[in-house]
Amino acid sequence: MTGEGLGRDTAPSPPAEAARPVARRLGWAPYALLLPSLVFLVLFFATPMFQAFVLGLQDRGGSWSLDSIQRMLADSKFRSAVTTTLAIVVLVLPIQFFLAMSMALVINAKLKGQSLWLYVFALPLGISELAAGIVWVSIFTQSGWLNTILQGLGIIDRQIIWQSAETPWLIILTVVIAESWRATSIIMIILVAGLQSIPHEYLEAAEVYGATTWQKVRRVILPMLRPSLQVAMILRVILAFQVFATVIALGGTGVTVLSAEAVRWANDIDNDHVAAAYAGLILMLSIMATALFLWLLPTREEQYA
Amino acid sequence: MTAEATTTRPARPERQAIPMRRRPRGREWLLGRALTYAAAVLLALFILLPIYLIFISAITPREHAFTYPRSLLPAEVSLNSITFFLNASGVLDSFWRSVQVAFITLVLALLIGAPAGYALARYVFRGRNTYRLMVLSTRAFPIVILAIPLAVTYLRIGLDDTVLGVALMHTALALPFAVLITSSIFVSVPREREEAAQTLGCNPLQAFIRVSLPLALPGLAAAAIFTWVISWNDVFAATILTLRNPTLPAKILTALTQSPIYYQFAAGFVMLVPSLVVIFFIRRYLLGLWGRVVK
Numbered sequence: 374m375t376g377e378g379l380g381r382d383t384a385p386s387p388p389a390e391a392a393r394p395v396a397r398r399l400g401w402a403p404y405a406l407l408l409p410s411l412v413f414l415v416l417f418f419a420t421p422m423f424q425a426f427v428l429g430l431q432d433r434g435g436s437w438s439l440d441s442i443q444r445m446l447a448d449s450k451f452r453s454a455v456t457t458t459l460a461i462v463v464l465v466l467p468i469q470f471f472l473a474m475s476m477a478l479v480i481n482a483k484l485k486g487q488s489l490w491l492y493v494f495a496l497p498l499g500i501s502e503l504a505a506g507i508v509w510v511s512i513f514t515q516s517g518w519l520n521t522i523l524q525g526l527g528i529i530d531r532q533i534i535w536q537s538a539e540t541p542w543l544i545i546l547t548v549v550i551a552e553s554w555r556a557t558s559i560i561m562i563i564l565v566a567g568l569q570s571i572p573h574e575y576l577e578a579a580e581v582y583g584a585t586t587w588q589k590v591r592r593v594i595l596p597m598l599r600p601s602l603q604v605a606m607i608l609r610v611i612l613a614f615q616v617f618a619t620v621i622a623l624g625g626t627g628v629t630v631l632s633a634e635a636v637r638w639a640n641d642i643d644n645d646h647v648a649a650a651y652a653g654l655i656l657m658l659s660i661m662a663t664a665l666f667l668w669l670l671p672t673r674e675e676q677y678a
Numbered sequence: 679m680t681a682e683a684t685t686t687r688p689a690r691p692e693r694q695a696i697p698m699r700r701r702p703r704g705r706e707w708l709l710g711r712a713l714t715y716a717a718a719v720l721l722a723l724f725i726l727l728p729i730y731l732i733f734i735s736a737i738t739p740r741e742h743a744f745t746y747p748r749s750l751l752p753a754e755v756s757l758n759s760i761t762f763f764l765n766a767s768g769v770l771d772s773f774w775r776s777v778q779v780a781f782i783t784l785v786l787a788l789l790i791g792a793p794a795g796y797a798l799a800r801y802v803f804r805g806r807n808t809y810r811l812m813v814l815s816t817r818a819f820p821i822v823i824l825a826i827p828l829a830v831t832y833l834r835i836g837l838d839d840t841v842l843g844v845a846l847m848h849t850a851l852a853l854p855f856a857v858l859i860t861s862s863i864f865v866s867v868p869r870e871r872e873e874a875a876q877t878l879g880c881n882p883l884q885a886f887i888r889v890s891l892p893l894a895l896p897g898l899a900a901a902a903i904f905t906w907v908i909s910w911n912d913v914f915a916a917t918i919l920t921l922r923n924p925t926l927p928a929k930i931l932t933a934l935t936q937s938p939i940y941y942q943f944a945a946g947f948v949m950l951v952p953s954l955v956v957i958f959f960i961r962r963y964l965l966g967l968w969g970r971v972v973k
Contacts, residue, residue, distance in 0.1 A: 402882075406797035407809060409790045410857060417824070417850035418816055424827035472721070479718045482711075492961045493722045496729070499953030501911030503927050507946030508728045511735040514939060516746035518731045524747060532746065554728060566965055586710065608817065615820045618913040618931060622942075625935055632914060635822050639918055645830050652822040659820060 425656075428649035441646035445654070448647075450629050457545060457620075458630045462613040462662070464549045465556075469609060470602075472553060473560035478590070480561075481568045491565070498558040505555035506548075506622025510536075513547045513623065538627035547623045552616060560605040567601025568594065603670040610662040614655050631655050729950070735940075736760060736947035743940035763944035766937075772929035773948075775841055776910060779925055782845035783852055783909035784902050790849070791856025792898065796886075798857070799864035816854045824850060825918040832919060839923050844916050848909040856905055863897035864890065900963035903956050910952060 432440035445451060476494045484490060497505065512518045513535040520532045535543050571594065579589045595602075617632040629637075631651055639648035735743075739756035764770060797803075798810060828847055829838065837843035867890050875885035916928035924932065930945045937945075957964075 400803075403797035403801035403803045403806070406793040410794040410813075410853060411809075413790050413849070413853060414813075414816065417828070417846060418819070421824045421827040421831070422819060424831070425823045428827055428830065472724075475717060476721055479714060479721065482714045484715060484718055488961070490718055490722065491964065492957070493725055495961070495964050496725055496954060496957055498964070499907050499911070499957045501913065501927060501949055501953065503913045503931055504911075504946050504949040504953065507942050508732040508950070510939075511732050511943055511946070512728060516744055516748065518735075518748060521747040521750075554724065562964055569965075611818055611820065615822060615914070618927070621931060622934060632820075632822050635826065636914070636917055639826055639829065640921075645826055648826045649823075652820065652826050655820045656823050659818060663818060 425649045425652050428646050429653045431646055433644060433646060441644075441650045444644075444647050445650040448634070450634060453541075454629045454631050454634045457541070457628050458614060458616065458658075460542075460545050461548055461552065461616055461620075461630065462610060464545070465552050465613050466606065466610060468549065468553045469557045469560055470606070472557045473564055473605070476557065476561040477564035477568055478594075480565050494561055495558045497555045498562070500555055502555065502616075502618035503622060505551050506619035509547060509551035509554070509619075510622055536623060536625070536627065538625075541624075541628045544624040544628045548616070548619050548628075551619045551623060552613070555619070556609065556612065560609055563601050563605040563608075564598060567598045571597045599670055603666055606670070607663050607666050610666065611659045614659050614662070631658075729954070732943060732946050732950065735943040740938075740940035743938070743943070759940040759944040760948065763941050763948065766933075766941065768924075768929055769926070772924050772926045775923060776926040778841050779845045779848060779916075780906045780909040782842065783848040784906045786845065786849040787852040787856040787905040788860070788898070788902055791853050792860045792901075794857045795860025795862075796864050798861040800869060810858075813854045813857050821851065821912075821914050825915040828915075829918050838919065839921050841923070844919050844925060845909070847915045847919060848912055851912065851915070852905040852908045855908065856901060859901040859904065860894075860898065863894050863901065866897070867893045897963060900960040903960050907953065907956050 429441055430437060430439070432438045480487065480491050480494070500508075510517070515532050515534055515536075519535065520529070523529045524532070534540075535547055537543065575593050575597065576589060579593050584592065615632050616630055617636070620628060620630050620633060631654060635648045635651035635655070638644050638651065734750070734752050735748075736759055737755050737757065738748075738752050738759070739754055740759040740762055742754070743759070764773075794809075794813075798806065825847060828843075832838040832840075832843045837846070871889050871893075872882075872885045875889045876882060880888065911927070912925075913927040913931055916925040917931055920928055927949065930949070933945075934942065
């Protein structure tokens with residue numbers, strides 16, 4: 374933009390012009406282009422994050438103390454929020470890994486109408502947590518579709534109450550199914566992109582040596598998918614720790630999770646300090662899970678290059 | 679699945695013959711193919727059946743919402759659940775608010791993000807990888823940790839409970855995507871043409887507007903739609919940042935526990951439809967948008 378004019382004016386002589394104006398232009402134009410985004414991220418990302426820690430480490434009066442964290446730990450709903458969140462994370466990951474991997478392998482098998490299959494599998498990508506929760510409410514509610522179908526098939530003889538506060542583990546199961554339905558697409562897309570980058574020669578070589586489909590998946594595809602898997606799993610685990618609207622939609626007040634507790638403290642109890650403590654806890658858990666995946670699925674750094 | 683398929687095949691001919699080689703596969707290959715189709719159908723049913731069921735639930739008359747067992751083919755079609763939902767107090771207002779928030783988010787995220795994406799795609803400069811990594815790593819931070827302090831700050835500066843306040847928060851969520859997606863789009867637009875335009879007398883800005891922008895436009899539109907979805911779908915931040923002026927998802931969430939079940943069905947359906955339409959429009963970009971973002 375204006376960098377061009379500047380570069381030309383200062384170029385002293387024709388021989389230097391070949392190198393210098395370009396160097397000049399490259400010198401500051403990219404930084405000017407990055408600047409707005411950097412400013413925005415500092416204001417709306419770095420600052421609030423810093424404030425969250427300040428809030429969490431202060432009491433309501435604004436003086437430094439561990440009071441907010443202690444109130445969080447002592448809260449009657451704290452333990453069930455932690456265990457429910459962890460249960461959802463632990464159940465959702467393997468189910469979604471299996472489903473996403475199956476979808477990706479189906480796409481990679483190049484069936485007829487490949488783009489249509491991809492579209493169908495990717496449909497939930499745009500569906501919100503809340504909408505997904507409500508979709509599955511229509512299935513799991515007492516006079517809903519699941520009971521209708523099970524009774525129609527003669528598997529049950531009376532309606533089962535799936536969403537009772539007395540059986541929180543059933544609610545957790547419904548949340549896990551709804552979350553798997555909603556958020557498998559994103560993992561699938563990442564895995565498909567990863568599969569496409571595996572050179573054909575590797576799979577053909579495996580075929581020449583007589584590898585079965587399972588052996589190809591186990592020995593060639595999975596190891597080569599490692600970078601994609603790592604990214605997909607980290608992304609998913611971070612989002613799973615924030616699970617919120619699906620739980621509210623399916624569980625009501627029957628179960629609670631960490632982010633629902635953060636909202637309760639922020640909106641209903643009006644104590645942003647304890648809410649921030651919950652936010653900090655979610656962040657810590659996310660970081661720990663990320664570190665775990667980096668350790669479990671080590672890859673070379675090249676993927677970031 | 680196709681356990682023995684490969685061993686029964688004759689020895690492998692020349693490399694060029696690969697497409698030919700595929701045809702004379704044995705029965706096991708056909709079986710494997712059939713199993714793959716079966717898996718594809720099952721997975722597709724898992725995705726599509728719930729969408730069909732909420733659709734049926736939303737278009738049955740609301741008087742029938744509690745009849746059991748339900749019928750998989752609606753005996754009677756009525757939009758009265760949906761009109762009931764849309765006419766419920768505050769729903770239309772929050773619907774328009776959501777549209778506004780999503781629109782502001784889209785404009786801001788692209789205005790701020792696209793230049794950065796362009797810089798990442800076109801220039802080699804010191805700190806390029808650091809910036810990329812930084813933008814990537816923002817995704818590791820939960821919304822919770824941004825929304826709660828922002829609510830406190832907004833209260834102080836008078837942005838609480840406003841459309842702009844929510845839109846700014848959503849822009850923070852969508853910006854990393856906007857940067858990475860636009861960068862992958864500009865990478866796919868050949869820079870040689872831009873350089874050719876510059877040698878023909880365009881300045882870089884003109885070269886960009888006349889040459890690269892038209893080529894990048896479909897991809898940018900897909901990126902724009904995607905940022906719109908990020909904003910349209912957010913429940914958490916909107917719930918924290920609004921009180922009397924909620925967005926649609928925030929409105930529905932707070933109404934959920936006191937509302938009849940047909941209200942919920944209609945609400946789910948109304949939120950679902952735009953998402954399905956959007957994915958249809960950007961379907962060709964799905965792999966490009968997401969696949970490259972993570973690399």
